[in-house]
Amino acid sequence: MRYEAKQVIYHAGAEPDCVYCLKRGLVKLVSYLPNGQSRIVRLHNAGAWFGLGRVLDEPCEHTAVAVEDIELYRIEATRLKRLRDELPEVYCLLMECWYDYLRRADKWIAEFSTGSLKSRLARLLNFLGEIEMELDSDQIKLLTCEEMAEILGTTPESVSRLLAEMKRQQVLKPLADDNRYRCDMEQLETLAED
Incomplete structure (x- = not known):
């Protein structure tokens, strides 16, 4: 699929039947604070998977927006759920993606929230x-x-x-x-x- 710059891929709270893999471009994940202010909490580049919470039937936590024109793949969440049993080695790769996102979140907090x-x-x-x-x-x-x-x-x-x-x-x-x-x-x- 293709999205143009500033086009919303999904909104926070949405429950799409898929997860996404970015083929080309940059995607930002935006969180909206109670006062209406927005914060970009993550940037994804080519090769990144996002919306992975859908594998666990969780609603999308953030709003995903194309920073520039992008191309991405949509993969049905149910297909990924079956990987756990049918192709555990591929499922392990997804777990590695999640771990990488956790590391990046730590970096995000430490590097972009502290210091001058x-x-x-x-x-x-x-x-x-x-x-x-x-x-x-x-x-x-x-x-x-x-x-x-x-x-x-x-x-x-x-x-x-x-x-x-x-x-x-x-x-x-x-x-x-x-x-x-x-x-x-x-x-x-x-x-x-x-």
């Missing part, structure tokens, strides 16, 4: 570079300031100011392509440690 905003933003930029498979290792494609603010728990204006500062300091150098930048990885690492 500048260091958290630098860590987020490093993370974006790690998950973007189509770019050179010193390049990243930025999310919008709103999306980065939703991850870091701050305002888009604060993110915009810090990005402008990083551009002035040549930590980020714009490339000709849409929202792609070459990073001074050494400077970015130093900022991430503050």
Whole structure:
């Protein structure tokens, strides 16, 4: 299936009859707080499985939204449930995915919720570079300031100011392509440690 940027794949509380495997692109999982504020709690890149709670008949915990144009596979949850008995080695691979998501959640909490905003933003930029498979290792494609603010728990204006500062300091150098930048990885690492 194909989804366009900003298109919702499923809403929190939904009970689709499938789980998803991302073939191409980036998907964000969004949680909505009681005050109506949204927080991006996870980003998935190509190869990631999401909506895995459906294998356990749990409703979707977050709203899944395409960050950019994406392609994904929909797999019936009942087929995955049968894997436990029929192909346990494949089912074990799914368990490894879940474990990886748990590790990423720990990283998300530790790296994007603690420290100065500048260091958290630098860590987020490093993370974006790690998950973007189509770019050179010193390049990243930025999310919008709103999306980065939703991850870091701050305002888009604060993110915009810090990005402008990083551009002035040549930590980020714009490339000709849409929202792609070459990073001074050494400077970015130093900022991430503050």
